[in-house]
Amino acid sequence: MPIVVDKERKRAEILEAAMLVFASKGFHRAKMEEVAAAARIGKGTIYEYFTSKPQLLQALHGHMLGKLKDYYSEKLKGIEEPPEILGHFLAAALASFREWEPFFYVFCDVWAEAGRAEQQNLLRMQLREAYQSSIDDLTRVVEAGVAGGFFRCEQPRLAAEHILACVDGLALHWLYDPDAFDLEEMTGSLTRTVLRSLS
Amino acid sequence: MPIVVDKERKRAEILEAAMLVFASKGFHRAKMEEVAAAARIGKGTIYEYFTSKPQLLQALHGHMLGKLKDYYSEKLKGIEEPPEILGHFLAAALASFREWEPFFYVFCDVWAEAGRAEQQNLLRMQLREAYQSSIDDLTRVVEAGVAGGFFRCEQPRLAAEHILACVDGLALHWLYDPDAFDLEEMTGSLTRTVLRSLS
Amino acid sequence: MPIVVDKERKRAEILEAAMLVFASKGFHRAKMEEVAAAARIGKGTIYEYFTSKPQLLQALHGHMLGKLKDYYSEKLKGIEEPPEILGHFLAAALASFREWEPFFYVFCDVWAEAGRAEQQNLLRMQLREAYQSSIDDLTRVVEAGVAGGFFRCEQPRLAAEHILACVDGLALHWLYDPDAFDLEEMTGSLTRTVLRSLS
Amino acid sequence: MPIVVDKERKRAEILEAAMLVFASKGFHRAKMEEVAAAARIGKGTIYEYFTSKPQLLQALHGHMLGKLKDYYSEKLKGIEEPPEILGHFLAAALASFREWEPFFYVFCDVWAEAGRAEQQNLLRMQLREAYQSSIDDLTRVVEAGVAGGFFRCEQPRLAAEHILACVDGLALHWLYDPDAFDLEEMTGSLTRTVLRSLS
DNA sequence: GATGAATGAGAATTCATTCAT
DNA sequence: CATGAATGAATTCTCATTCAT
Numbered sequence: 001m002p003i004v005v006d007k008e009r010k011r012a013e014i015l016e017a018a019m020l021v022f023a024s025k026g027f028h029r030a031k032m033e034e035v036a037a038a039a040r041i042g043k044g045t046i047y048e049y050f051t052s053k054p055q056l057l058q059a060l061h062g063h064m065l066g067k068l069k070d071y072y073s074e075k076l077k078g079i080e081e082p083p084e085i086l087g088h089f090l091a092a093a094l095a096s097f098r099e100w101e102p103f104f105y106v107f108c109d110v111w112a113e114a115g116r117a118e119q120q121n122l123l124r125m126q127l128r129e130a131y132q133s134s135i136d137d138l139t140r141v142v143e144a145g146v147a148g149g150f151f152r153c154e155q156p157r158l159a160a161e162h163i164l165a166c167v168d169g170l171a172l173h174w175l176y177d178p179d180a181f182d183l184e185e186m187t188g189s190l191t192r193t194v195l196r197s198l199s
Numbered sequence: 200m201p202i203v204v205d206k207e208r209k210r211a212e213i214l215e216a217a218m219l220v221f222a223s224k225g226f227h228r229a230k231m232e233e234v235a236a237a238a239r240i241g242k243g244t245i246y247e248y249f250t251s252k253p254q255l256l257q258a259l260h261g262h263m264l265g266k267l268k269d270y271y272s273e274k275l276k277g278i279e280e281p282p283e284i285l286g287h288f289l290a291a292a293l294a295s296f297r298e299w300e301p302f303f304y305v306f307c308d309v310w311a312e313a314g315r316a317e318q319q320n321l322l323r324m325q326l327r328e329a330y331q332s333s334i335d336d337l338t339r340v341v342e343a344g345v346a347g348g349f350f351r352c353e354q355p356r357l358a359a360e361h362i363l364a365c366v367d368g369l370a371l372h373w374l375y376d377p378d379a380f381d382l383e384e385m386t387g388s389l390t391r392t393v394l395r396s397l398s
Numbered sequence: 399m400p401i402v403v404d405k406e407r408k409r410a411e412i413l414e415a416a417m418l419v420f421a422s423k424g425f426h427r428a429k430m431e432e433v434a435a436a437a438r439i440g441k442g443t444i445y446e447y448f449t450s451k452p453q454l455l456q457a458l459h460g461h462m463l464g465k466l467k468d469y470y471s472e473k474l475k476g477i478e479e480p481p482e483i484l485g486h487f488l489a490a491a492l493a494s495f496r497e498w499e500p501f502f503y504v505f506c507d508v509w510a511e512a513g514r515a516e517q518q519n520l521l522r523m524q525l526r527e528a529y530q531s532s533i534d535d536l537t538r539v540v541e542a543g544v545a546g547g548f549f550r551c552e553q554p555r556l557a558a559e560h561i562l563a564c565v566d567g568l569a570l571h572w573l574y575d576p577d578a579f580d581l582e583e584m585t586g587s588l589t590r591t592v593l594r595s596l597s
Numbered sequence: 598m599p600i601v602v603d604k605e606r607k608r609a610e611i612l613e614a615a616m617l618v619f620a621s622k623g624f625h626r627a628k629m630e631e632v633a634a635a636a637r638i639g640k641g642t643i644y645e646y647f648t649s650k651p652q653l654l655q656a657l658h659g660h661m662l663g664k665l666k667d668y669y670s671e672k673l674k675g676i677e678e679p680p681e682i683l684g685h686f687l688a689a690a691l692a693s694f695r696e697w698e699p700f701f702y703v704f705c706d707v708w709a710e711a712g713r714a715e716q717q718n719l720l721r722m723q724l725r726e727a728y729q730s731s732i733d734d735l736t737r738v739v740e741a742g743v744a745g746g747f748f749r750c751e752q753p754r755l756a757a758e759h760i761l762a763c764v765d766g767l768a769l770h771w772l773y774d775p776d777a778f779d780l781e782e783m784t785g786s787l788t789r790t791v792l793r794s795l796s
Numbered sequence: 797g798a799t800g801a802a803t804g805a806g807a808a809t810t811c812a813t814t815c816a817t
Numbered sequence: 818c819a820t821g822a823a824t825g826a827a828t829t830c831t832c833a834t835t836c837a838t
Binding site: 024025026027028029105108109111112113114115116124127128131132135155157158159161162164165166167168169170172173175176177180181185186189190193196197 | 223224225226227228304307308310311312313314315323326327330331334354356357358360361363364365366367368369371372374375376379380384385388389392395396
């Protein structure tokens with residue numbers, strides 16, 4: 001089914017274009033026309049793939065979540081021991097600040113958009129689910145670590161929350177002040193702190 | 200004889216109105232007219248106090264930072280021992296999620312706006328300075344704790360970063376999913392984790 | 399397949415509409431919406447062809463200069479003898495007061511707008527060039543008349559200035575007081591005076 | 598009645614301020630507040646002396662006409678012979694281009710404003726009367742010249758029209774292109790042409 | 797399916813004017 | 818009288834979206 005593949009590819013191209021444009025100009029300042037230009041298609045064509053600008057952002061968000069998931073899968077492939085998983089996760093997370101910087105700018109737009117509850121607010125639901133899912137994954141790692149005798153932790157889910165919150169908070173801080181701290185140094189420091197707090 | 204007006208008070212009233220309106224509708228969806236209505240003044244009057252909508256957001260951000268500072272001063276008044284300071288700080292921080300919820304919504308707008316560098320981008324600079332200042336304060340607490348024999352910590356500044364990042368990340372998560380965790384439980388858990396990581 | 403439009407024709411239609419609207423209400427009192435309505439298009443469409451209201455005026459000015467040029471070319475076609483050229487020119491000029499009355503109203507707006515130097519002030523430059531060009535043309539006629547033994551004139555350029563200034567001044571006066579003088583009578587009188595001053 | 602004198606003086610000060618502001622920014626771009634600032638009074642005070650912005654322009658126009666009249670009276674004082682009067686008038690007129698440059702900018706605004714007939718349009722009537730009056734004066738000079746045997750002229754009023762139109766046209770041209778011609782040279786040339794055309 | 801010309805709802809901002817002091 | 822804080826009508830310009838081709 002080559003036509004379907006083609007459609008899928010074009011959709012992805014639009015999303016990539018949207019990401020770059022939204023990241024550099026901000027969701028509200030970016031024009032659909034600019035996204036179209038970046039995707040090398042006509043303005044009207046976007047509407048063949050997405051119903052509206054907010055929906056495009058939501059789709060982009062979903063797309064980004066998927067790419068992040070792939071990124072982590074890749075980085076954590078074959079790693080078995082919970083402490084190691086955590087270490088690699090943190091390293092991957094902090095490394096992503098630089099590698100996926102545009103993502104984080106778009107995330108800020110998502111946060112700003114998802115904030116106010118509206119007609120269903122799919123964006124907010126999507127955000128929530130993504131968070132839940134991440135916490136779930138991380139909680140499982142911590143639990144596995146406890147089960148395997150690596151960690152000691154009475155409330156694994158709360159610990160997972162701490163870890164993820166820390167990563168998000170650092171991302172935000174780093175985004176607005178890349179000189180605030182050294183990413184490599186921070187990776188080491190954070191890993192040590194997290195592992196120590198679980199021992 | 201010209202009408203005498205407390206310009207400072209009126210300015211503050213507009214800022215309070217802007218905060219509520221921006222928080223509930225989002226910066227971009229909110230109209231200046233709505234802010235004016237909320238402040239019970241005419242549309243044009245806002246421009247006697249602020250030069251533009253973005254500048255109003257920036258001023259609001261500064262206003263909010265000031266109020267948060269006062270809030271923390273109040274909550275930490277008279278507390279001397281570093282571990283206690285940290286505990287009260289964390290309690291105050293998590294309590295502020297609920298108490299100052301509108302602030303956090305506006306912060307999301309600020310993050311989205313501050314992201315893209317424009318004419319100087321005062322917003323970004325203001326954000327950066329506020330962050331630096333918070334980190335400085337927290338670092339000093341950790342250092343005092345080390346000096347007083349309460350804590351052990353080789354890189355107080357990085358520890359301060361961890362703590363602040365964690366708070367911010369939790370705020371964000373809680374904002375979009377108030378059921379994600381119980382605030383009181385989290386306060387205890389976070390305090391324990393932080394204090395343990397410094398012992 | 400995109401809609402094919404004769405952009406040039408549409409542009410001209412907007413300019414014609416703008417001329418009528420500006421002429422009847424004045425540049426500053428006319429709304430873009432009125433121009434659009436007169437051109438039977440949507441408000442936003444004007445901005446597909448012109449970047450701003452002042453730019454529309456400038457474009458209109460250029461358009462009018464072109465039409466005036468065509469008008470004179472037409473009126474003077476095939477006339478060879480310098481005295482005859484001058485006579486026909488003056489007749490055409492005074493006749494244009496009535497025929498192109500809207501033009502002159504718009505010229506008043508142009509004069510008022512072009513006055514103050516701003517970002518380059520294309521309007522002023524355009525005005526200057528048009529004037530220069532007219533003076534050049536008229537000077538050449540006078541010179542040809544001198545060369546052909548029809549006229550005696552030591553400073554043809556200054557003479558050309560007199561003639562053109564006289565026409566413009568009369569236009570202005572007639573515009574605000576059509577009863578000030580009889581156009582036909584004035585045409586004869588002016589022609590006689592000009593020709594006598596060159597003999 | 599010192600109070601009345603004071604009122605009159607203040608009114609004149611506002612008019613002088615308005616002239617400078619209107620001349621430099623244009624009637625429509627100038628703000629009442631700027632006029633007030635230039636007159637060193639409060640914004641509201643203008644309305645104690647003038648009922649509206651258009652009325653201020655109209656009053657200013659009247660004020661300027663008066664000053665011009667005084668200027669010419671002064672320049673032509675004691676001159677009796679019609680040819681000399683004409684010569685001095687033309688010299689004064691062209692000299693005024695430089696000396697009273699702001700006047701001419703404001704005149705452009707007046708032309709643009711007076712153009713469209715509205716509720717009575719006092720401005721237009723004022724303009725017309727001023728023109729009539731000038732033509733009358735000039736006609737009388739020509740007639741006196743004819744009577745005195747200095748000139749030969751069958752239609753003195755039309756001749757007066759030519760002269761005045763020429764001056765106005767030159768003013769306009771010079772205003773937008775001060776390099777178009779040399780004022781002194783033009784004065785001589787114009788005087789010679791005018792006197793010759795009347796001989 | 798793709799396009800981009802056309803659209804008009806919508807919002808920020810301006811500024812002449814008013815009027816309480 | 819003079820003032821300048823307050824106002825809101827008015828207008829430009831933007832841009833997401835539509836739809837004829």
